[in-house]
Amino acid sequence: MYKPLQSLAVLAACAVLPGAVIANDEVKSLTADANNWAIWGGDYAGTRYSELDQINAGNVKDLQVAWTFSTGVLRGHEGGPLVMGDTMYIHTPFPNKVFAINLADQTVKWSYEPKQNPDTIPVMCCDTVNRGLAFADGKVFLQQADTTLVALNADTGELVWSVKNGDPAKGETNTNAPVVINDKIVTGISGGEFGVRGFVVAYNIKDGSQAWKAYSTGPDDEMLIDPEKTTHLGQPVGGDSSLKTWEGDQWKIGGGTTWGWFTYDPETNLVYYGSGNPGTWNPVVRPGDNRWSMTLWARDADTGMAKWVYQMTPHDEWDYDGVNENILVDQEINGEMRKLLVHFDRNGFGYTLDRVTGELLVAEKYDPATNWASHIDMETGRPQVVAEYSTHQNGADVNSEGICPAALGSKDQQPAAYSPKTGLFYVPTNHVCMDYEPFEVEYVAGQPYVGATLSMYPAGKVTGDGSSNMGNFIAWDATKGEIVWSLPERFSVWSGALATAGDVVFYGTLEGHLKAVDSKTGKELYSFKTPSGIIGNVNTYTHDGKQYVAVLSGIGGWAGIGMAAGLEGDTEGLGAVGAYRKLSDYTQLGGVLTVFALPDGA
Amino acid sequence: MNVTHGLMPLTLMLVVGFGATSVAEQSSETEKPYVIECDEQGACTVDKATYIGWRTYHSNCHVCHAQDAVGSSFAPSLVDRMQDIDHERFIVSVSEGYTGQIGVMPAWKDNPNVNKHFEELYAYLMARSDGVLAPGKPKRTK
Numbered sequence: 001m002y003k004p005l006q007s008l009a010v011l012a013a014c015a016v017l018p019g020a021v022i023a024n025d026e027v028k029s030l031t032a033d034a035n036n037w038a039i040w041g042g043d044y045a046g047t048r049y050s051e052l053d054q055i056n057a058g059n060v061k062d063l064q065v066a067w068t069f070s071t072g073v074l075r076g077h078e079g080g081p082l083v084m085g086d087t088m089y090i091h092t093p094f095p096n097k098v099f100a101i102n103l104a105d106q107t108v109k110w111s112y113e114p115k116q117n118p119d120t121i122p123v124m125c126c127d128t129v130n131r132g133l134a135f136a137d138g139k140v141f142l143q144q145a146d147t148t149l150v151a152l153n154a155d156t157g158e159l160v161w162s163v164k165n166g167d168p169a170k171g172e173t174n175t176n177a178p179v180v181i182n183d184k185i186v187t188g189i190s191g192g193e194f195g196v197r198g199f200v201v202a203y204n205i206k207d208g209s210q211a212w213k214a215y216s217t218g219p220d221d222e223m224l225i226d227p228e229k230t231t232h233l234g235q236p237v238g239g240d241s242s243l244k245t246w247e248g249d250q251w252k253i254g255g256g257t258t259w260g261w262f263t264y265d266p267e268t269n270l271v272y273y274g275s276g277n278p279g280t281w282n283p284v285v286r287p288g289d290n291r292w293s294m295t296l297w298a299r300d301a302d303t304g305m306a307k308w309v310y311q312m313t314p315h316d317e318w319d320y321d322g323v324n325e326n327i328l329v330d331q332e333i334n335g336e337m338r339k340l341l342v343h344f345d346r347n348g349f350g351y352t353l354d355r356v357t358g359e360l361l362v363a364e365k366y367d368p369a370t371n372w373a374s375h376i377d378m379e380t381g382r383p384q385v386v387a388e389y390s391t392h393q394n395g396a397d398v399n400s401e402g403i404c405p406a407a408l409g410s411k412d413q414q415p416a417a418y419s420p421k422t423g424l425f426y427v428p429t430n431h432v433c434m435d436y437e438p439f440e441v442e443y444v445a446g447q448p449y450v451g452a453t454l455s456m457y458p459a460g461k462v463t464g465d466g467s468s469n470m471g472n473f474i475a476w477d478a479t480k481g482e483i484v485w486s487l488p489e490r491f492s493v494w495s496g497a498l499a500t501a502g503d504v505v506f507y508g509t510l511e512g513h514l515k516a517v518d519s520k521t522g523k524e525l526y527s528f529k530t531p532s533g534i535i536g537n538v539n540t541y542t543h544d545g546k547q548y549v550a551v552l553s554g555i556g557g558w559a560g561i562g563m564a565a566g567l568e569g570d571t572e573g574l575g576a577v578g579a580y581r582k583l584s585d586y587t588q589l590g591g592v593l594t595v596f597a598l599p600d601g602a
Numbered sequence: 603m604n605v606t607h608g609l610m611p612l613t614l615m616l617v618v619g620f621g622a623t624s625v626a627e628q629s630s631e632t633e634k635p636y637v638i639e640c641d642e643q644g645a646c647t648v649d650k651a652t653y654i655g656w657r658t659y660h661s662n663c664h665v666c667h668a669q670d671a672v673g674s675s676f677a678p679s680l681v682d683r684m685q686d687i688d689h690e691r692f693i694v695s696v697s698e699g700y701t702g703q704i705g706v707m708p709a710w711k712d713n714p715n716v717n718k719h720f721e722e723l724y725a726y727l728m729a730r731s732d733g734v735l736a737p738g739k740p741k742r743t744k
Contacts, residue, residue, distance in 0.1 A: 075675075075676070076675065076676075118701070118706050119706075119708075121705065121706045122666075122699075122706055122707065122708030123708070127675070127676050193665070399739060435739065437657075437739075439657065439661070441661070441715050442714045442715055444712065444713060444714060444715075447712070447713040447715070448661075448662055448665070448713070448715075450661045450662070451661065451715075452661060453656075453657055453660035453661050453664075453739070454660065454664075454669075455660070455669055455670075455738060455739060456669065555675050556675045556676065557675075583675075589675055
């Protein structure tokens with residue numbers, strides 16, 4: 001039994017009185033129309049599922065390239081194109097260009113290129129990526145690297161308003177895609193490696209004035225936490241829930257940045273996101289749970305007040321940011337329909353929660369190599385940490401070896417997809433482990449504040465199973481916490497997946513292949529090598545009644561840095577020396593949009 | 603135990619091993635900023651400076667130049683680049699920052715976690731670049 005959220009959205013959109021259109025309804029109706037791809041996740045729930053089925057498991061093998069477009073930018077291209085009606089909007093990494101493309105003849109309707117201080121570049125930890133645009137109220141919204149949030153006229157590209165969201169001189173930057181909810185636009189902040197204090201902020205879409213702002217750490221009022229009403233696994237969090245878990249003023253440089261994806265449930269008016277790592281990667285110097293870093297948040301979209309929180313990795317010792325997307329679905333668990341939130345955390349556990357109450361329902365490893373914790377205690381929600389892999393217990397200046405997953409997680413930002421037809425999640429994953437050695441660092445504003453050395457290598461080195469793959473593309477049953485099938489990939493799968501009613505699932509690889517697989521079996525049905533490695537998200541739309549699939553290539557991101565160089569030196573015990581040919585042997589830099597379609601008459 | 607300050611390529615060291623004399627002849631010892639000692643099995647240990655250089659590198663520089671200085675989609679291989687630049691240029695580029703065809707490198711002179719260790723970074727990176735230090739965490743000479 002399944003009940004896709006999308007159908008609810010359709011009903012809700014139809015019920016709106018004419019004339020009473022506010023932005024919220026606009027986004028709902030735009031996303032309810034499968035001809036568009038109007039928000040990063042395809043819908044507010046972040047399912048990355050499309051009702052389109054012209055391209056299906058039977059004919060996807062005939063897919064062809066319909067047209068291509070170079071962005072002229074070399075760095076890592078995350079995120080994906082938005083399509084509304086006859087126009088496609090694409091974005092690039094720094095300098096964050098935006099192109100509006102007329103789908104009728106693929107000409108550029110308008111383009112936007114902000115002037116940003118290049119000093120922003122070096123304070124972006126892991127490439128100058130940007131995860132995309134938002135659309136509503138006749139405006140295209142771009143959250144620039146230098147933290148400027150801009151609203152552009154969707155017809156002309158002219159700047160309507162802009163607002164500064166942070167200060168790059170303090171290490172604050174942005175990479176996230178903002179989302180429009182009701183009459184506000186919600187965005188976050190990056191800089192977890194620079195001691196930035198994370199927050200989420202909502203601006204009014206009319207004029208960019210601030211509506212609310214909520215920090216991840218600090219006093220209750222600054223976090224918009226109500227000690228009596230905000231809950232953690234059903235219990236009120238109580239007063240000073242964050243302050244009590246830090247030594248002295250450490251929460252001020254405590255991290256908990258918010259650079260991931262936002263999803264939203266119109267029924268409860270709750271916005272969902274996760275917070276990132278606590279400041280300094282050396283856990284020894286920051287005793288306590290370091291709340292509310294590494295936490296899932298549910299906030300009222302109008303007021304910002306936190307309804308519930310759940311900290312997945314208290315007192316992080318491995319850099320397992322909690323920022324990955326929270327996909328909202330309705331599925332049956334133990335014979336009962338539940339409103340679920342499904343989250344594949346960096347820490348290697350796939351979590352299923354009740355999204356209304358924050359109750360923890362399932363927490364299981366979605367990469368079997370995960371070894372830093374044996375399991376999650378379902379009563380307390382705490383991971384049972386394995387002492388051998390505790391970088392805190394081993395202490396500063398000690399190298400903890402063979403920790404799985406590596407800091408880039410069993411999954412990083414690359415968003416998963418969900419098909420209500422199969423009830424399965426399709427998850428692009430990393431299969432990488434690490435050595436981690438924490439040590440003392442000083443905090444200086446605007447300078448990296450890390451305090452750990454890491455080295456990463458394929459998980460096979462730790463599991464000893466002779467495997468050499470650094471990624472898997474898996475199908476996951478979130479009601480049971482079980483892998484249904486798993487496709488090994490040579491490199492991390494760093495591209496966002498797409499599931500469609502045509503029973504096909506799409507994803508991209510770091511080598512640059514756009515792949516289509518059967519949603520039930522995982523059987524590969526199509527593969528095409530695009531001009532560069534894919535870390536972007538695969539999206540689909542129609543134009544003139546014909547279905548297209550579009551993806552940005554452009555190798556880079558943390559995947560391009562962390563693993564791109566190959567692992568010649570780290571092949572001991574792996575047998576397959578030579579299996580780790582450098583990523584540069586497969587692909588080179590360069591941002592290109594590739595659009596696929598079936599041949600005419602097919 | 604053999605001591606090398608030298609230019610012997612890693613592969614050669616591992617495959618055939620080497621004698622202290624032959625290496626010493628090949629290199630002008632005084633110029634090398636690192637001291638690396640290898641046993642007959644090719645297992646090597648490094649001096650304190652090279653070790654601290656490794657650590658400083660892997661907490662500040664690897665996010666762009668990648669693990670083991672091999673380069674990434676974002677910043678060049680320093681294994682290669684160190685052969686093209688001398689000590690003076692290294693110190694200037696790293697302290698003041700450097701912008702070239704590939705991109706922007708920040709200035710490190712105000713970062714206390716780095717500016718104390720420019721010479722150690724130089725030692726580590728030259729050892730990597732000269733091909734005498736394998737990827738991975740080096741062991742310190744006792």
